[in-house]
Every structure is written in C-alpha cells, then in structure tokens.
Amino acid sequence: MKKDRWWLCIAPLYAFTLVFVLGPVLYMVTVSFAQNEAGTGFRWAFSLDNFAKMRDPVYIRCFRESLRLALATTALNALIGYPFGYFMGRLSERGKRIVTFLIMVPFWTSSLIRLYGWIILLQAKGTLNTLLLRLGFIDEPLKILYSYPAVLIGMVYALLPFMILAVYTSVEKMDWTLVEAARDLGASPARAFLTITLRMTLPGLMSGVILTFVPSMGLFFIADILGGNKIVLVGSLIQDQMTRGGNQPFAAALALVLAAMTTLLLWLYRRLTGTSELEGMF
C-alpha cells in the first residue's frame, strides 16, 4: 500500500487547481444565469436573458469578427511559423541557440510597449510608409493603422513565437534517417517531405495551432490599440461589460459562450485531423 502514497505529493496541486481554477469557472457559470441590476451589480435569480441578449446582430457580428480574426491569425501563423520552425530545427546547435535567443528577446519588454512600437511603424507618417514612399512603391501613405490588417499583423506578431517553438520542438525530435529511408525507397525530396517529415512534425504544428488559436479568440487589447474602435472583439466586449458597462452577468455569459465555442472548434479540429497525440490537452 505504501507504493500508492505518491499521490499525496501531488494532492496539493490538485487542491490548488480545484479551488483557483474550477472555483472561478463555476462562479462565472453561475453568474451568467443571474440577473443584472443597474447600480448594485446583480441579483441571484435564474434567468436566460443574458444569453437571449446575444442574439442581437451587433453581438453576433462581434463573435463572427472574433472568429474570423482568430482563424486568419492561426492560418498565417502556421504558414509563417512552420517553415521558420522547420529551418530552425535544421540549424547547427549554435544556430539554434542564437535563434531561440532572438525569439525570446522581445518578451523582455511589455507586450503593450511593443504594440505601441507597431503604431510608430504603421501610422500614416510612420516608418513603413516613409520607407515605401521614399522607395517609390506608393504615392500616398497606406492607411494600415486602425484597420483590420493592422490588427492581424499585431496578432500574428504576438503569437508567432508560440507556433515557431511548437514546430521547432517537433522538428528537433525528428529522426532524419526516416527521410533518408524514404529517399532510398524512391521518394523525391518533396514526396519525402510530404509523406514523412510533415506527418512526423504534425503534432508540433497541431499544438502550435492550438497555442495560437485559443489565445487569439480572447486577445482584445491588440484590436483595441491597433484597430482603433473599428474592430470590436468578444474579448473587448467582455472587458467593457465587466468594467464600464457594469453588466457582470452579461459579461459572464459572453465569456461562457466564447469558451464553449473555442472548445467546440478544438474538438472539431481534432476530429478532422484525426490525431490522438494531443489527447491529454483538453
């Protein structure tokens, strides 16, 4: 029986998780069914009003916009991050260390500060426009800032390191003898990549997709800063309702629906890609 005591060591962790993760979630779920009361917060009375309210086209558009941005961010991240992570994994040990370092450097600065950096780059008289004008590629400044492309750039920029590192980790673990075996058996370099390398590094790409998709559904401050007020995401809406709007039950309901949507999409994604490697992730 003594052998089974190991769980005692982990028990505090489970207790902590239970109290500080499951607790707030349950609280949020409960509040989402409560009634808003202007001025005093909310009243403990069961109601579905908060969910019914979301059928308003304004909010539906908000959800659609969030989903669209998250999908675009994830797709761009995969397109840029996979090749990046792949070639990074094939560098010499020294090269790998240098690139890892370069990826980590931006994290030393607050992400908010870095976003203001993007404003300087993207604004009408900013660095990018000045450069393009000088080089004669454009005749008048591009209006990138406070637009959808600016938000997308900011999102991709913020989440790309997670995709790169996820792909890199699986490329690092790759047994290159398998690719040699494929070539030996008659596969061209492209065929060997598609049938062996891509398939073997798919778990990395998949976790990269999850690591970028999940946060991008909720990230709101990038859209706030780089999108002006034009793009309102569910995240911003929740924040707004929690603070200025003062409708906590509605904020809770929005958060619940967002979480449910994300979970549903991840479940669908897993079913479609048919991999079980990520079984433990959700």
Add this chain to the structure above:
Amino acid sequence: MENSESGMILELRNITKEYDGVPVLRGIDLGVREGEFVTLLGASGCGKTTILRIIAGLTEPDGGEILLQGRSVVDDPPEKRDVNTVFQSYALFPHMTVWQNVAYALKIRGIDKRETELRVHDALDMVQMTGSEKKTPAQLSGGQRQRVAIARSLINHPKVLLLDEPLGALDLQLRRQMQYELKKLQQQLGTTFIYVTHDQEEAINMSDRIVVLRGGRIEQQGAPNDIYDRPLTSYVAKFVGSANVLHGTAVREQDGVVLLRSPYGTMHAAGNGRPVAPGEALTLAVRGENVGISQEPLDVCIQGVVDANSFAGGMLRIPVRLPDGNEVIITRQGIHFDAAPGETVYLHWRADAAVLVDREAAL
C-alpha cells in the same frame, strides 16, 4: 570494356571523403560481382558506413566514380539509384503499419493496387512476417522490425542491397539465426549484398568476400578462409580471428620455413615465397588454437608464464605472459586445461600454422 562485361555490377573508383578536413575515405577501389555477398569489415571509424552511404547516394563523395552496371551514378540522387538500404536503426516509418512500410516504395512509384497487394504479401512471406500487416513498428520486437526492414528494402528488387550492421541491435542467439536466414535469402534471390559489420564472425559466416577496412583504406580483401589463414598484416591477423602477433629476427630460411629469434626463444613460420635475409626484422601471426603448450622446452619454442584463465563462448582463453610483458592468448575448446596459473610453460606451433605479416612487398 571492364564494366558490366566483366561481371561487375558495382564499381567504386578512387572514392575519397573528408569530414571537416579529416579524411574518412582515402581512395577506395572496389568491384562487386553480380550476386556476390561482400562484407565491409572494420572497426568503428574505418569508413565502412560512409562507403555504404556513398553507394546509396545519401552522402556525396569528395572525389571518385561510382558505376552501377557500368553506368556512372555519382551525380544521381538516392531515389534514382537502383540500390536499397537496410538501415542500422531499421528506420521503419513509425506512423505507418507494417503493410504500409513495405508498400511505401511501390506507392511512390504508382504501382497499382492489385500488384502492390501481391508483392507486399510475397515480401512479407519471404521474411516470415505475414499476419503482422496491421501492426505498427512500435508493436514489433527487434527481430521482427529487422525482418520488416529487409522486406521493405527488397520490394523493389534492387540491383544491390546495402546492409548497415543490420544485426547489431539483436541478441547473440537471434543474430546467429538471422545470419543464417539472411545468407539463405541472398542465395535464393541472387541479389548482390554489400554488408557492413565490425563482427568478424558475422563476416566469416556470411560472406563470399571480405573487405577489411582500416583508416579509410582497404587493408586486405579476399575469401573468408583466405583472410583468416593468410592475413597480410598484423592488423588483419588481430582483427579477424584475433591472432597473436610476435616479433623476431630472421635466422635462416630452409625448405620454405623461416626460423626467427626473439627475446623469449626461437619461433618459426611458413615463408610466403619471398626471400628472407638473415637479421631481417619480421612479424609473425599465429592463432591461439594452433599454439601448443608443453612443460618441457623443445627445439623451437618460446617461454612464458601462465596467467589467469577465462572462459567465454565455449572456449577457454589462457593468457601466457612472455618475459617482456607481452601476452600470447591460447584458446582451447572446453573448459579443461592442465597448466595452472603461475606455471612456466613452453609454447610451440607447426611452422605452417604461423604466417609472416606486415611485409611491405606483400601489400
């Protein structure tokens, strides 16, 4: 004129290769006949695996020429060469079943479903792996993975099959059985095998010809009994069959027998047809099983003291320490031996059991 007409299916000409300025291959010339079982034998770092990779196209040589059926393939990528490899680590695709692994080469070439079905079945039957089609490599034992790797590499009927220490990861008993099966398979198919190993026993058991490599050069090549009985160098003598190598000075040559003097006594060896000048420094090689042991001195013998015995693989190894600290290892079948450790003994052998080695003209 000397290519396929000469019966050579594969020819390497002056192949050289360096890694970071360190020469790995220093000019390899090798011809392999169709249907031959050639073993590249050598210690690790001798360049044997590099030769295999160069033939497969997985490593590019710095210089030299590779002819496959008389045609140069040195610039061809691996997928264009009619050779296949059994990798040391097997390199089975972990995300594919046994069936998919074996069918891979056919799928790449777009062979239709029915023919694929037949050929995969035949290949698995050949290595006695039918019934495991749906398993993944992770579900197989080491020996089974080995069989699948062989089936996969033979499915395209390559002109030459390259095997890189394929039995290295298997236990002794399984290794012996696989040696036998591989040899049988090779004879049935008539496929040319080039086999890399550091195990001299494996090389002797399986090969038509052994090529002993040392430091990126071919040290000696020949039939297994040739290499075993007539090593040209002390390296080959020691590496193949662990012979004892002894140094002495020539006294005289008579009736093809060379007499040598050494600090521990007189020795003799078969002359190899080359005249010997009295006083010439010579090296001879004699195998442990051919060394006799006596309690009394003989006319031609050397003196030593018996050390502690050891028993391994059905053989008793008796080290005898010579006065200058060198050791002669005597081997005997069985476990019984009638000289006790610490006893002074006299070692002798028949002149034709010892050969002179390291004679430069013979190289």
